[in-house]
Amino acid sequence: xxxxxxxxxxxxxxxxxxxxxxxxxxxxxxxxxxxxxxxxxxxxxxxxxxxxxxxxxxxxxxxxxxxxxxxxxxxxxxxxxxxxxxxxxxxxxxxxxxxxxxxxxxxxxxxxxxxxxxxxxxxxxxxxxxxxxxxxxxxxxxxxxxxxxxxxxxxxxxxxxxxxxxxxxxxxxxxxxxxxxxxxxxxxxxxxxxxxxxxxxxxxxxxxxxxxxxxxxxxxxxxxxxxxxxxxxxxxxxxxxxxxxxxxxxxxxxxxxxxxxxxxxxxxxxxxxxxxxxxxxxxxxxxxxxxxxxxxxxxxxxxxxxxxxxxxxxxxxxxxxxxxxxxxxxxxxxxxxxxxxxxxxxxxxxxxxxxxxxxxxxxxxxxxxxxxxxxxxxxxxxxxxxxxxxxxxxxxxxxxxxxxxxxxxx
Amino acid sequence: xxxxxxxxxxxxxxxxxxxxxxxxxxxxxxxxxxxxxxxxxxxxxxxxxxxxxxxxxxxxxxxxxxxxxxxxxxxxxxxxxxxxxxxxxxxxxxxxxxxxxxxxxxxxxxxxxxxxxxxxxxxxxxxxxxxxxxxxxxxxxxxxxxxxxxxxxxxxxxxxxxxxxxxxxxxxxxxxxxxxxxxxxxxxxxxxxxxxxxxxxxxxxxxxxxxxxxxxxxxxxxxxxxxxxxxxxxxxxxxxxxxxxxxxxxxxxxxxxxxxxxxxxxxxxxxxxxxxxxxxxxxxxxxxxxxxxxxxxxxxxxxxxxxxxxxxxxxxxxxxxxxxxxxxxxxxxxxxxxxxxxxxxxxxxxxxxxxxxxxxxxxxxxxxxxxxxxxxxxxxxxxxxxxxxxxxxxxxxxxxxxxxxxxxxxxxxxxxx
Numbered sequence: 001x002x003x004x005x006x007x008x009x010x011x012x013x014x015x016x017x018x019x020x021x022x023x024x025x026x027x028x029x030x031x032x033x034x035x036x037x038x039x040x041x042x043x044x045x046x047x048x049x050x051x052x053x054x055x056x057x058x059x060x061x062x063x064x065x066x067x068x069x070x071x072x073x074x075x076x077x078x079x080x081x082x083x084x085x086x087x088x089x090x091x092x093x094x095x096x097x098x099x100x101x102x103x104x105x106x107x108x109x110x111x112x113x114x115x116x117x118x119x120x121x122x123x124x125x126x127x128x129x130x131x132x133x134x135x136x137x138x139x140x141x142x143x144x145x146x147x148x149x150x151x152x153x154x155x156x157x158x159x160x161x162x163x164x165x166x167x168x169x170x171x172x173x174x175x176x177x178x179x180x181x182x183x184x185x186x187x188x189x190x191x192x193x194x195x196x197x198x199x200x201x202x203x204x205x206x207x208x209x210x211x212x213x214x215x216x217x218x219x220x221x222x223x224x225x226x227x228x229x230x231x232x233x234x235x236x237x238x239x240x241x242x243x244x245x246x247x248x249x250x251x252x253x254x255x256x257x258x259x260x261x262x263x264x265x266x267x268x269x270x271x272x273x274x275x276x277x278x279x280x281x282x283x284x285x286x287x288x289x290x291x292x293x294x295x296x297x298x299x300x301x302x303x304x305x306x307x308x309x310x311x312x313x314x315x316x317x318x319x320x321x322x323x324x325x326x327x328x329x330x331x332x333x334x335x336x337x338x339x340x341x342x343x344x345x346x347x348x349x350x351x352x353x354x355x356x357x358x359x360x361x362x363x364x365x366x367x368x369x370x371x372x373x374x375x376x377x378x379x380x381x382x383x384x385x386x387x388x389x390x391x392x393x394x395x396x397x398x399x400x401x402x403x404x405x406x407x408x409x410x
Numbered sequence: 411x412x413x414x415x416x417x418x419x420x421x422x423x424x425x426x427x428x429x430x431x432x433x434x435x436x437x438x439x440x441x442x443x444x445x446x447x448x449x450x451x452x453x454x455x456x457x458x459x460x461x462x463x464x465x466x467x468x469x470x471x472x473x474x475x476x477x478x479x480x481x482x483x484x485x486x487x488x489x490x491x492x493x494x495x496x497x498x499x500x501x502x503x504x505x506x507x508x509x510x511x512x513x514x515x516x517x518x519x520x521x522x523x524x525x526x527x528x529x530x531x532x533x534x535x536x537x538x539x540x541x542x543x544x545x546x547x548x549x550x551x552x553x554x555x556x557x558x559x560x561x562x563x564x565x566x567x568x569x570x571x572x573x574x575x576x577x578x579x580x581x582x583x584x585x586x587x588x589x590x591x592x593x594x595x596x597x598x599x600x601x602x603x604x605x606x607x608x609x610x611x612x613x614x615x616x617x618x619x620x621x622x623x624x625x626x627x628x629x630x631x632x633x634x635x636x637x638x639x640x641x642x643x644x645x646x647x648x649x650x651x652x653x654x655x656x657x658x659x660x661x662x663x664x665x666x667x668x669x670x671x672x673x674x675x676x677x678x679x680x681x682x683x684x685x686x687x688x689x690x691x692x693x694x695x696x697x698x699x700x701x702x703x704x705x706x707x708x709x710x711x712x713x714x715x716x717x718x719x720x721x722x723x724x725x726x727x728x729x730x731x732x733x734x735x736x737x738x739x740x741x742x743x744x745x746x747x748x749x750x751x752x753x754x755x756x757x758x759x760x761x762x763x764x765x766x767x768x769x770x771x772x773x774x775x776x777x778x779x780x781x782x783x784x785x786x787x788x789x790x791x792x793x794x795x796x797x798x799x800x801x802x803x804x805x806x807x808x809x810x811x812x813x814x815x816x817x818x819x820x821x822x823x824x825x826x827x
Contacts, residue, residue: 001601001602001604001605002601002604002605004608017625021594021597022597025597025598025601026601043629044649044650045629045630045632045633045637045639047632047636047637048636048637049637057628057629057632057633057636058629060629060632061625061628061629061632062628108776126748127748127752127774129751129752130747130748130751130752131747131748131751132747132748133748135728135733135735136728136731136732136733136734137733137735138648138651138654138667138669138671138733140646140648140654140655140656140667140669141667141669141733141734141735142735143667144656144665144666144667144735144736144737144738145735145736145738145746145748146738146743147738147739147740147742147743148582148583149646149656149665149667149737150665150737150738150739150740150742151583151584151739151740152572152580152581152582152583153573153574153580154573154574154577154580157574158645158646158655158656158657158658158665159656159665159737160572160573160574160580160645160646160656161572161646162568162571162572162582162586163568163570163571163572163573163641163643163644164568164571164626164627164629164630166626169626170589170590170593170772171772173590173593173594174593174771174772174773175773176593176594176596176597177440177592177593177596177597177600177771177773178771178772178773178775179597180596180597180600180601180604181419181420181440181444181596181600181775181778182419182775182777182778183600183604184419184420184423184600184603184604185417185418185419185775185777185778187604187607188417188419188421188422189417189777191777193775193776193777193778194775194776195773195774195775195776196773196774196775196776197772197773198752198754198772198773199772200748200749201749201752201754201769201770201771201772201773202593202772204743204749204754204769204772205436205589205769205771205772206584206586206589206590207583207584207589207740207743208432208478208583208584208585208586208588208589209463209464209465209477209478209481209584210583210584210740211481211740211743211744211755211767211769212465212477212478212480212481212766212767213464213465213477213740214739214740214741214743214744215477215744215755215766215767216465216466216467216477216763216764216765216766217464217465217466219465220739220740220741221739221740222663222739223580223583225578225580226578226580226581228560228581228583230464234464238560238581239564239569239578239579239580239581241578246564246569246570246578246579247564248560248561248563248564248565248569248581250560250561254459254462255459255462256459256556287462288459288462288463288464289463289464320555323556325556325561327561327564327565328564328565329564329569329570329579330564330565330566330567330569330570331567331570331640331641332567332570332571332627332630332631332633332634332640332641333634333640334567335565335566335567335624335631335634336631336634336635338565339550339551339552340546340547340550340551340552340553340620341550341620341621343549343550343551344547344549344550344618344621346621346624347635359632359635359636360632360635360636361632362624362625362628362631362632363621363624364621365594365598365617365621365622365625366594366595366598366615366616366617366622367547367548367615367616367617367618368598368602368613368614368615368616369528369613369614369615369616370605370611370612370613371602371605371613
């Protein structure tokens with residue numbers, strides 16, 4: 001869909017996903033790497049545990065479908081080549097610290113001078129301006145500042161992040177939205193602009209109702225482990241152990257959850273395991289966010305006994321039949337064999353001559369009826385497209401290409 | 411700057427929006443924020459469940475008081491319409507002819523049952539773009555499974571990998587995946603619109619929120635698939651850095667994140683903490699040493715940080731170039747000076763709900779200030795306006811439909827307050 005557009009992707013692991021989304025949507029994304037390679041190539045895990053610049057699975061995941069060139073923008077020749085690419089590009093994405101591009105003589109004003117239609121996307125922890133703009137943020141630091149950690153985890157332990165680094169992924173994915181919004185405006189005006197992305201804001205937008213909870217009710221939401229605090233004094237339980245793992249079963253009142261819980265209690269009663277108290281409650285009538293901690297204390301023991309005797313699969317199958325909103329807590333292995341994903345052909349196996357294998361790769365994030373997305377794409381090898389871009393496209397003499405490679409510019 | 415340079419990106423874009431709950435309305439919220447005309451279809455007979463989700467502003471009962479709902483629906487028009495009536499479907503088809511884009515996140519099959527499947531929409535407008543997002547996507551054995559975001563955290567593996575190694579997994583807070591999907595949905599929709607502009611070809615977008623969410627755990631899935639390694643819960647630790655965690659500070663439930671990604675960070679942390687005896691130990695001098703004895707390292711570091719006030723330690727560490735930060739509660743986020751400076755929260759005052767915040771998108775566009783601003787509408791607030799201005803219906807047409815319950819307008823209490 002985006003095949004007429006060229007994206008220069010200068011990001012490292014903090015911003016790769018933005019260009020990857022645009023690449024999947026069909027844009028020609030050139031990952032511009034330093035001659036020593038993008039730092040994201042060094043992130044574990046590695047294919048077959050071989051630490052190699054082309055074997056990083058983080059790199060596979062977030063550089064797929066891009067083309068790759070090398071260039072040292074700190075060198076005059078490298079910068080000159082980059083400026084030539086900028087002149088005809090449609091997007092430039094970068095994830096340097098605020099001021100880093102300007103220090104290289106490539107601040108937004110300079111970029112707009114070279115190409116007034118260029119959309120420049122800057123992905124930083126806190127945005128280009130403000131009191132934290134210059135703060136250093138690892139992924140964990142960002143998740144804390146975004147408000148995610150405080151509400152996640154067990155009440156008797158430290159606040160907790162989600163189990164895979166998401167701070168920059170949230171920002172980088174949002175950056176793709178910002179880039180395309182700016183593009184839509186450019187179609188009408190012919191003008192580019194600067195898209196200033198804050199990963200902190202992206203995480204803060206991922207907190208469901210908790211922020212409104214403080215702003216409106218003054219309630220500070222605390223982490224509750226398997227439970228969730230629904231405002232002041234209301235709780236629901238979400239995760240439960242079962243015989244061979246865990247299940248997700250939102251135990252709360254309300255129109256849909258309440259009906260599901262009523263159906264579950266009926267199942268327990270059919271098996272002779274629902275006590276009088278459980279059977280006395282009508283969760284649908286109780287309403288969402290109305291079950292108190294005291295009620296949960298009476299509910300949990302019999303429900304835990306019931307779940308503990310059954311496997312994820314047994315519970316899930318019965319849940320579908322009895323219209324109960326109960327789902328397995330899937331392991332990664334479960335996901336690889338998920339019948340729904342299998343039916344939709346999500347995972348891909350692609351021949352990869354350099355590896356002499358058919359590794360499993362990720363599927364597309366959307367199904368388009370007219371323009372199917374590229375799924376299961378591969379990431380570029382270091383400098384894989386230098387000749388295509390520098391020699392064939394920009395007309396650099398082959399001898400000069402070798403000269404610049406030798407000088408450490410490419 | 412001339413007018414063209416500051417026009418809204420979506421000034422001429424018209425969206426008929428059936429989305430509800432969080433992922434869908436947040437998606438169309440980006441469009442509303444940047445100037446699209448978004449008409450949200452809703453009925454009092456089957457209101458968005460977020461309308462009855464806490465927190466609630468004001469007092470008493472009512473569907474117009476949820477702060478959760480209000481966060482995603484500002485700048486939209488509210489069309490009250492009972493889709494159970496044939497006349498309503500007729501009105502919807504006129505709206506389809508008006509729209510550039512139709513959005514929905516019902517369980518797959520619902521639009522078809524309403525007579526509003528993609529093929530039907532194409533009969534009205536051959537180049538229409540229909541955006542459909544559902545938990546598990548269209549087709550496949552579990553396509554129609556009901557559920558919501560907290561469930562998808564579990565199905566996507568995010569719950570299994572979140573938590574402490576010695577404890578049960580923990581659900582990431584909230585309907586977490588609902589907030590991942592919009593960031594993929596917006597560029598996908600805009601790419602489809604751009605493609606149609608160039609080629610005249612519309613299409614149906616089918617977005618599985620499970621498949622989108624898997625891209626947020628992709629390297630671990632590739633590891634499982636290609637290296638047969640199952641993901642493990644590691645708390646806040648990092649495989650190639652130590653210390654890397656949240657440590658207690660002075661006060662009640664106060665914490666600081668400290669992450670030493672390099673030897674330089676470790677050296678600077680030592681200096682800021684006054685280089686106590688324990689930090690000078692040989693076993694902590696290397697990354698491998700610190701990883702080997704990480705339990706003890708963390709316990710000792712926690713003893714040191716406990717004496718500090720979190721803000722002071724964070725400032726000292728940032729001044730020494732150590733990535734460290736506050737662990738904000740929801741209160742901390744609302745009061746955060748950085749977010750304040752960015753104008754992240756826009757506060758509105760509206761009858762029934764009262765004063766409440768709406769979050770802006772996570773980017774600032776240098777040429778597109780969000781110009782149009784009104785708070786989330788009451789159910790049916792713009793019914794008359796939409797029918798009159800967008801469909802050209804006369805009052806004589808509109809009022810009987812209101813009386814018949816096909817069109818819905820706010821009840822008298824809301825309208826008069």
